[in-house]
Amino acid sequence: MDEKPDTMSRSQRRQKVITDNDRILYLMDEISRGARKVFDARVARIGLKQTQWRIIGQLLRDPALTQAEIAKKLELESATIGQAVAGLCARGLMKRLRAETDRRAWQLILTEQLDDLLPELRGSADRLHDLLWRDIAADEKRTLQQILERVSENLDQHRAEAE
Numbered sequence: 087m088d089e090k091p092d093t094m095s096r097s098q099r100r101q102k103v104i105t106d107n108d109r110i111l112y113l114m115d116e117i118s119r120g121a122r123k124v125f126d127a128r129v130a131r132i133g134l135k136q137t138q139w140r141i142i143g144q145l146l147r148d149p150a151l152t153q154a155e156i157a158k159k160l161e162l163e164s165a166t167i168g169q170a171v172a173g174l175c176a177r178g179l180m181k182r183l184r185a186e187t188d189r190r191a192w193q194l195i196l197t198e199q200l201d202d203l204l205p206e207l208r209g210s211a212d213r214l215h216d217l218l219w220r221d222i223a224a225d226e227k228r229t230l231q232q233i234l235e236r237v238s239e240n241l242d243q244h245r246a247e248a249e
Contacts, residue, residue: 121214128210132203133177137162137170139207142179145196152185153192179203 126136134142137160144156151159157167171194174180179200185191219227 117218121218124217125210125214128213129207132206134203134207135170135173137166138174141167141170141174141194142196142200142207145180145194149196151194152188153182153194156194 122136125139129139140160141156144151144159153167153171154164157164160167171180171182171192175182177199179197181195181197183193183195185193
């Protein structure tokens with residue numbers, strides 16, 4: 087019995103397993119990791135590590151977050167967040183106080199000293215945005231934002247199931 091020659095190579099069959107939807111997710115992940123890496127290098131010059139600037143970013147967006155809530159949002163271990171917070175406190179950029187509503191929780195307060203660093207952080211972010219959004223029109227960015235917000239909402243509806 088003669089076997090029919092395989093017209094599609096193993097490599098071609100394997101490539102078909104990855105869909106365009108997969109490629110979009112890979113791109114989103116690569117962009118996120120790459121942007122963080124570039125920003126990390128820029129803020130390292132002012133003495134901040136990735137976890138530290140991410141904590142600052144979370145508190146700028148929502149100052150009421152506790153240390154545990156930030157750990158959850160950043161998907162990092164509480165010990166990792168604790169070390170980063172200790173470093174920020176040692177530099178005088180943040181204070182850690184017991185939360186009034188739950189004495190077991192730590193409330194994180196950004197200090198006025200951090201305000202001196204904000205222009206440098208903003209400048210680093212702006213230079214990164216200039217790089218990322220070069221040759222992309224404002225209406226394209228708005229469309230991308232709207233699409234990503236809808237994707238995020240879809241994910242939020244099912245995120246609880248995964249936890």
